[in-house]
Amino acid sequence: MTEQTLSQPQKEQRPPMSRAAKANILFGVGVVVLIIVTALMQEVFLTERNMVNVARQMVTTGLLSIGMYVVIRSGGIDLSVGSTVAFAGLLAAGLQETMPVGAAIAIALSVGVVVGLINGVLIAYMRLQPFIVTLAMMGAVRGALFIYSETPTYATDKFFLKTLGAGKIFGVVPVTFAIFLACIPVVWFFMNHTRSGRSIMAIGMNPETVRLAGVNVRAQTTLAYVICGFFAALAGVLLAARLGISQPSVGVAYELDAIAAVVIGGGILGGGGGTVGGMFGGVIALALIDNVLNLFNVQSYYQQIVKGVIILIAVLLRRKPDS
Amino acid sequence: MQQISLIKVAKSFGATLALREASFTAYRGEVVAICGENGAGKSTLMSILAGSRMPTLGHIEINGKTVLITSPHDAFDRGIRTVYQELSLLPDLSVAENLFLGELPVNGWGRIDWATLWADAGTEMVALGMPEIDVRRPAGDYPVAVQQMFEIAKAIRNKPELLILDEPTGVLTQRETDLLFAKIAELKAAGTIIFYISHRMEEVLEISDRVVVLKDGRSVDEAPADMMTHDRIIQSMVGRPLEKIYPPRVRDHGPVRMSVQGLRAPGVHDVSFDLKAGEILGFCGLVGSGRSEVMRAIFGADPRQGGDVVIDGVPLNAPTPKRAMAAGLGFVTEERKVDGLALDADVLDNAGLASMSRISRGPVLNRRAQRDMVFRQVQKLDLRPLELSYILRRMSGGNQQKVILAKWLLMQGLKVLILDEPTRGVDIATKVEIYRLIADLAAQGMGILLISSEMPEILGLAHRLCVMNSGRIVAEMVPEETNEHEIFVAAATVERPAA
CATH class of the missing domain: 3.40.50.300 (P-loop containing nucleotide triphosphate hydrolases)
Structure with missing residues (x-):
């Protein structure tokens, strides 16, 4: 039921703040309160070492969330990112024995692109459901990895371990975190200021309208999955560099954290909501909560409960009012 | 009670x-x-x-x-x-x-x-x-x-x-x-x-x-x-006396803009017609007569099974919406909520959707230029509220329709505009505005294909009308020389199997 604005002049009035904006502010306030309370109670919290730790730990979820954000905005979902993380990590760590590290990384990243391409083609061209396609991909890739190598693979390259994995810019900012930070404006620009990005956003809201406006909807949808695969592979490479080791079991259930971050940031499964900034906020919130709970020595089982509750609160806050 | x-x-x-x-x-x-x-x-x-x-x-x-x-x-x-x-x-x-x-x-x-x-x-x-x-x-x-x-x-x-x-x-x-x-x-x-x-x-x-x-x-x-x-x-x-609802009909046609020959598609059998520059060609027929299917096949929204479409001398075959647009076609679809709009997106994104290439350098979109361009267009159409960030779902039917019209009017090189039920679910005041707009566009030399289930609308606006029945054009008429009854008879008469 639509309610038409009657001939009431309301030029002077600012439109009322949207529910999403209110929820964002509430969330921001919540995070700040959390930081203040923790800082007061735990001296370790605001130390450089702990902050560096938080920054490092949010890189994987952060990069996965970037890709997940693009896919969710297109109206889809990608459950295969956790498996791609392991795949790319294994390749980057394993191949550096036999080739220059740059080439190993390039191959690892292109594997993410290929996985995304397969997902995208199956979803956009074969018209299969994203949930099912990426669920199958998640299982298939994971299985293949265990066949390929049951044992951990150790990275040996100095650049890979020291500079990429453990390096710090100006002695403070971890390189991996800097890379993640650099990706945020790139994705923001892509989604908001390129034809592809605007098309992907619109596809998530009504693909048929977009098709009839002359956009190649299949290609753009595929592109969303390719981007997601790429960022998952990047996350895998950086994780292998930080840990110095990669094994086929890495990254299990990581897709869920990424989805959670996007949803906390206002994303709506099925498309039509959420901003890059919101997603970034979601990543930070999740990382802080993890760290705080660790500092208070909360058992990991309780941590999961807390995270679950926070996701539900996020969704409840953004719930559309009953019409 | x-x-x-x-x-x-x-x-x-x-x-x-x-x-x-x-x-x-x-x-x-x-x-x-x-x-x-x-x-x-x-x-x-x-x-x-x-x-x-x-x-x-x-x-x-x-x-x-x-x-x-x-x-x-x-x-x-x-x-x-x-x-x-x-x-x-x-x-x-x-x-x-x-x-x-x-x-x-x-x-x-x-x-x-x-x-x-x-x-x-x-x-x-x-x-x-x-x-x-x-x-x-x-x-x-x-x-x-x-x-x-x-x-x-x-x-x-x-x-x-x-x-x-x-x-x-x-x-x-x-x-x-x-x-x-x-x-x-x-x-x-x-x-x-x-x-x-x-x-x-x-x-x-x-x-x-x-x-x-x-x-x-x-x-x-x-x-x-x-x-x-x-x-x-x-x-x-x-709330006011009914003045002239339909603008005066001006028949100042140029050469043929679009020629459709032997078009076939699901529900469309061998449809042929010409559309001149500045002409408003109305399509009448019962629901299911193939009116919308003809338009969708011309535009490439649905696949064609045969036939030729030529726009300004350039053939448009194996069409996709993208190619049709490049050839100069715009298409306001029948059900705006189904395939005309992204209801949860705002005015800017909806109205700017078909013209992104105009204000892009390579893949990069100039959002400011887009904003200016869209604003000027919706202002011209008297959109209310005149607010680019307004979400379409909250707008009235008439204003939603204006946003769709803005989308196609902004398209580069628009030569022929297809309007399928352009005033459905639109209030009377906006209907009158849309009628004016259609007449103005035709006067500027655009070709207009107009489908409507409201016969007075076709009779009041079109320069010429085609009646469709079972996927074929069964009659061509001049609005001033016919009436609703005659059209209805042509549209509803059951065709005998060909001898």
């Missing part, structure tokens, strides 16, 4: 006054028609009576006593039933379960008594005059018109005290409409009060005892149906 009165009922949503002052009374056994344009407050009024909204001001009296209808459940308990425009059936459940949902008969063990259910549902359908319905089949197996009858059957099953019908005949064929009217007469005789909301004047005047007209949230006119006329209702709805 002896009588129900609305006394100065008002409802606001934030700063928006959806209903300002609605006052009228209905008595036992009376059919009261409620007329008004989109946005006049009909839906809000109905939702207040149905208990899904509470009035901000004013109150409702039943049998002289003030009542508060606090919830849909409360309304239900008072014997108020509503049939909404949108279907609310569960398509996968059987017809019978849909009819008795919430009140399924059970035996002593709590098990659903299927035999009773089938029998009772069957009785209901017979009472409605549709004995052929198999109540055990899923409701979704039946055509939309029949499904609407299920909704009505569900609402009148327990002989309601007050029955609210919102555009009940929108999807009904003549047969079901007759059945519905017979049922209304029966309910009336049994004392039910009926509120009948409809756009169709003839219907309103035929079925109702009294007519109430709403305008801008107020009840502005009320009279017994036999004292009402078609013109008086429209005049009250619009």
Whole structure:
């Protein structure tokens, strides 16, 4: 039921703040309160070492969330990112024995692109459901990895371990975190200021309208999955560099954290909501909560409960009012 | 229920006054028609009576006593039933379960008594005059018109005290409409009060005892149906005398802009026509005659099976929407909510969707240029509110349609604009604006293909019209030399198999 604005002049009035904006502010306030309370109670919290730790730990979820954000905005979902993380990590760590590290990384990243391409083609061209396609991909890739190598693979390259994995810019900012930070404006620009990005956003809201406006909807949808695969592979490479080791079991259930971050940031499964900034906020919130709970020595089982509750609160806050 | 009165009922949503002052009374056994344009407050009024909204001001009296209808459940308990425009059936459940949902008969063990259910549902359908319905089949197996009858059957099953019908005949064929009217007469005789909301004047005047007209949230006119006329209702709805609705017809045609030869597609058999620059070519025909299918095949929205389309001498074959646009075609589709708009996106993204290449350098979009360009266009179309960040879902039908028109007018090199039902669900004031716009575009040399189910619209606007029947163009006419009856005969005559 639509309610038409009657001939009431309301030029002077600012439109009322949207529910999403209110929820964002509430969330921001919540995070700040959390930081203040923790800082007061735990001296370790605001130390450089702990902050560096938080920054490092949010890189994987952060990069996965970037890709997940693009896919969710297109109206889809990608459950295969956790498996791609392991795949790319294994390749980057394993191949550096036999080739220059740059080439190993390039191959690892292109594997993410290929996985995304397969997902995208199956979803956009074969018209299969994203949930099912990426669920199958998640299982298939994971299985293949265990066949390929049951044992951990150790990275040996100095650049890979020291500079990429453990390096710090100006002695403070971890390189991996800097890379993640650099990706945020790139994705923001892509989604908001390129034809592809605007098309992907619109596809998530009504693909048929977009098709009839002359956009190649299949290609753009595929592109969303390719981007997601790429960022998952990047996350895998950086994780292998930080840990110095990669094994086929890495990254299990990581897709869920990424989805959670996007949803906390206002994303709506099925498309039509959420901003890059919101997603970034979601990543930070999740990382802080993890760290705080660790500092208070909360058992990991309780941590999961807390995270679950926070996701539900996020969704409840953004719930559309009953019409 | 002896009588129900609305006394100065008002409802606001934030700063928006959806209903300002609605006052009228209905008595036992009376059919009261409620007329008004989109946005006049009909839906809000109905939702207040149905208990899904509470009035901000004013109150409702039943049998002289003030009542508060606090919830849909409360309304239900008072014997108020509503049939909404949108279907609310569960398509996968059987017809019978849909009819008795919430009140399924059970035996002593709590098990659903299927035999009773089938029998009772069957009785209901017979009472409605549709004995052929198999109540055990899923409701979704039946055509939309029949499904609407299920909704009505569900609402009148327990002989309601007050029955609210919102555009009940929108999807009904003549047969079901007759059945519905017979049922209304029966309910009336049994004392039910009926509120009948409809756009169709003839219907309103035929079925109702009294007519109430709403305008801008107020009840502005009320009279017994036999004292009402078609013109008086429209005049009250619009609030000003009906001047010339259609702009003067100027036939100043240039050379052929688009030529369609032997077009074939699913539901389209060998359609050929030429469209000149500056010409408005109307397409008439019943629903399912292939009008929309022709347009979709030309534009490449659906695949073609054969035929040639040439625009300004350049062939457009194996079309996709993208290629069609490159050739100069724009397409306002029939169902704007289905494929015309991204309802959750704002004005800027919707109106800018077909013109991104104009203001891009490579893949990068110049958002500021897009904003300026879109703003100028929607300003020209007098969009209200004139706000680029306004979400389409919250706009009226007329303004949504303006956004779609803006989208295509912004397209680079627009030569031929296809308009499929451009004024459906649009208020009269905006309709008049759209008519002007169409005439202006034609005057500038654009070719216009206009589909409309409203015959007066085609007769008032088009320079020439094609009548379609069973996927073919069966007649070509000049609007000034024909009438609705002649068109209808051509559109509805069943074709004999070719000898």
